[in-house]
Amino acid sequence: MELVLTTHFGNDRYRHADTYEQLGGYAAMRKAFSMPKEEIVAEVRKANLRGRGGAGFPAGVKWGFLPKDLSRPRVLVINADEGEPGTFKDRLIMSRGPHLMIEGIVITSYALTIHNGYVYIRGEFVREAEIVQEAIDEAYAKGYLGKNILGSGYDLEVTVHRGAGAYICGEETSLLNSLEGKRGWPRVKPPFPASVGAFGLPTIVNNVETIADIPWIVTHGGEKFASLGVEKDGGTRLVCVSGPVKKPGVYELPVGISLRSILYEHAGGMQDGKALKAVIPGGSSTPVIRADEIDVGYDIDSMQKIGTMAGSGGVIVIPEGTCMVRALSVLMNFYAHESCGQCTPCREGCGWLARVLRRIENGEGREGDVELILNVCDNMMGRTICPLADAAVMPAQSFIWKFREEFDRHVRDKKCPYGNTF
Amino acid sequence: MSPSFSEATRARFERMLARYPDKEAAILPTLHLAQREFGHLSGEAIDYVATLLGFTPARIEGVATFYTMYNRKPVGKYHLQVCRNLSCSLMGAEHLIEHMSRKLGIKPGGTTADGTFTLSTVECLGSCGTAPVMQVNDDYHEDLTEESIDAILDGLRQEHG
Ligand SMILES: Cc1cc2nc3c(=O)[nH]c(=O)nc-3n(C[C@H](O)[C@H](O)[C@H](O)COP(=O)(O)O)c2cc1C
Ligand code: SF4
Ligand code: FES
Numbered sequence: 001m002e003l004v005l006t007t008h009f010g011n012d013r014y015r016h017a018d019t020y021e022q023l024g025g026y027a028a029m030r031k032a033f034s035m036p037k038e039e040i041v042a043e044v045r046k047a048n049l050r051g052r053g054g055a056g057f058p059a060g061v062k063w064g065f066l067p068k069d070l071s072r073p074r075v076l077v078i079n080a081d082e083g084e085p086g087t088f089k090d091r092l093i094m095s096r097g098p099h100l101m102i103e104g105i106v107i108t109s110y111a112l113t114i115h116n117g118y119v120y121i122r123g124e125f126v127r128e129a130e131i132v133q134e135a136i137d138e139a140y141a142k143g144y145l146g147k148n149i150l151g152s153g154y155d156l157e158v159t160v161h162r163g164a165g166a167y168i169c170g171e172e173t174s175l176l177n178s179l180e181g182k183r184g185w186p187r188v189k190p191p192f193p194a195s196v197g198a199f200g201l202p203t204i205v206n207n208v209e210t211i212a213d214i215p216w217i218v219t220h221g222g223e224k225f226a227s228l229g230v231e232k233d234g235g236t237r238l239v240c241v242s243g244p245v246k247k248p249g250v251y252e253l254p255v256g257i258s259l260r261s262i263l264y265e266h267a268g269g270m271q272d273g274k275a276l277k278a279v280i281p282g283g284s285s286t287p288v289i290r291a292d293e294i295d296v297g298y299d300i301d302s303m304q305k306i307g308t309m310a311g312s313g314g315v316i317v318i319p320e321g322t323c324m325v326r327a328l329s330v331l332m333n334f335y336a337h338e339s340c341g342q343c344t345p346c347r348e349g350c351g352w353l354a355r356v357l358r359r360i361e362n363g364e365g366r367e368g369d370v371e372l373i374l375n376v377c378d379n380m381m382g383r384t385i386c387p388l389a390d391a392a393v394m395p396a397q398s399f400i401w402k403f404r405e406e407f408d409r410h411v412r413d414k415k416c417p418y419g420n421t422f
Numbered sequence: 423m424s425p426s427f428s429e430a431t432r433a434r435f436e437r438m439l440a441r442y443p444d445k446e447a448a449i450l451p452t453l454h455l456a457q458r459e460f461g462h463l464s465g466e467a468i469d470y471v472a473t474l475l476g477f478t479p480a481r482i483e484g485v486a487t488f489y490t491m492y493n494r495k496p497v498g499k500y501h502l503q504v505c506r507n508l509s510c511s512l513m514g515a516e517h518l519i520e521h522m523s524r525k526l527g528i529k530p531g532g533t534t535a536d537g538t539f540t541l542s543t544v545e546c547l548g549s550c551g552t553a554p555v556m557q558v559n560d561d562y563h564e565d566l567t568e569e570s571i572d573a574i575l576d577g578l579r580q581e582h583g
Binding site: 082083084085086087088090091122123124125126127157159161162163164165166167178179180181182183184199240241242243244248249250280284314316317318319322327330331334337338421422 | 441442443444445446447448449450451453454484485488489490491492506507508509511512513514515516517544545546547548549550551552553557560561562
């Protein structure tokens with residue numbers, strides 16, 4: 001099986017420039033510097049590389065949204081906020097292979113004539129930020145960052161910017177405000193970051209994994225990358241499996257592999273004595289599916305066809321014996337806590353969802369509460385500045401649609417059949 | 423006495439400032455430096471950061487309160503932040519939080535009388551594959567069990583003396 005990213009992640013020295021280079025690193029950068037810029041972008045387009053941050057937008061297409069004229073400097077921002085519950089892959093890239101990301105930054109910036117890059121790392125990742133900073137320092141020392149890179153006359157500065165604890169800052173416009181030293185309030189779009197982004201400048205925001213794929217694409221060509229995946233969704237993905245499976249962890253797998261194979265071959269199946277009940281397949285914001293729905297390709301379009309999403313690659317495994325009301329209640333507490341409060345439907349709605357679920361779980365649910373939840377969802381969906389409200393609604397609706405009887409039973413019996421605990 | 427940065431922190435601050443196009447962008451990193459230096463972001467610390475960067479204290483305060491990692495109140499020497507999101511809950515986090523509460527004699531949000539430990543619950547730490555997880559100051563502790571938590575807490579207590 002062809003691996004794009006993780007081949008050397010078992011090597012403790014791979015995080016250092018010397019070892020990375022001995023193992024073939026920074027060759028793609030040299031190659032890119034000998035290519036016409038448009039050709040680099042064309043290869044990325046051919047690669048069918050879809051954004052790995054959650055929305056799945058084709059990277060090459062996004063890059064094309066930058067204004068044509070070069071009168072205003074442009075900025076590249078790497079989204080290393082990794083806040084979507086169930087997702088823990090960017091942490092792995094940053095701690096085991098930070099130079100993949102850095103080389104991707106150099107190539108992307110060169111191709112798009114960008115001279116300033118920022119890596120926005122969630123504040124909790126203190127150690128990862130240190131490792132990335134050390135790797136950046138090494139790249140400067142080797143002349144791969146800074147002035148006149150490889151004698152090409154091309155300059156690039158890269159700065160690590162740490163977040164400070166706020167899930168919403170993973171949303172790209174919130175992230176830009178946070179980078180600028182403001183509260184992390186999402187911005188109204190348009191204008192989109194490609195025209196008005198960081199510091200008022202045209203900006204490309206890409207996820208860590210998306211950018212780390214770029215060197216391989218330059219080395220092997222876009223078509224080869226595309227061929228690893230499925231139509232319109234190329235390459236491999238870092239799939240994060242959590243919950244009571246035998247081998248939880250991050251697996252690099254070809255896009256389109258079946259979810260069943262992810263769970264039962266790669267993650268080793270359920271822990272002894274546990275049976276599968278449900279899966280949240282792409283991070284906590286994606287619709288839950290039942291155990292009998294896992295024969296599906298893990299790619300953006302196939303997942304969408306069955307009404308869910310591959311999202312950020314976070315597969316959360318829920319075993320039989322889990323109270324779905326309690327599980328949803330945990331998630332809604334999270335969204336209520338993380339709503340930035342700018343939009344009434346989101347601020348009020350997330351609060352309502354959390355409160356009503358808590359009372360249902362505690363055996364204090366009233367008749368009509370389940371309908372109330374669905375109504376609140378209808379009033380939130382698509383009516384807000386950013387997609388956080390939708391991100392709360394998707395699990396809420398899907399949990400009820402797929403496990404309605406559990407919610408009704410809580411209300412009817414005035415207690416949790418699972419004993420109010422995990 | 424009003425707080426101020428040590429020489430070393432001051433030098434870090436200057437180097438950091440040079441990386442950004444304006445002083446506003448330096449607010450978050452400066453708050454990180456201040457919290458590290460002063461332990462928490464008191465009113466005086468906020469005033470100090472405001473003066474350093476040339477903004478009103480209200481402006482700095484507005485940013486500081488938006489982000490959960492900035493502590494406006496003192497926290498214990500060791501800040502135990504246990505993840506309570508879904509993957510960790512599925513792997514037993516709720517029981518571990520109860521265990522820690524009992525052991526330390528404090529509820530989440532509380533600090534032990536000797537100021538050694540503050541216990542908090544937090545949202546997903548981005549480490550769900552090794553759930554349950556907690557962050558103690560800068561470091562993650564993963565695959566937690568009651569036994570491993572006991573060992574960690576006892577170890578920290580000894581360090582504290
Ligand atoms: C509430 C919310 C949280 C998000 N969190 C993240 C995140 O932690 N990391 C990330 O890369 N993208 C996150 N995104 C997606 C970003 O807005 C954006 O689409 C992404 O960074 C673009 O990069 P990509 O095209 O390479 O995926 C989030 C979106 C929303 C609405
Ligand atoms: S949808 Fe929610 S998180 Fe997004 S901007 Fe509105 S209030 Fe803030
Ligand atoms: S749910 Fe606890 S680290 Fe993600």
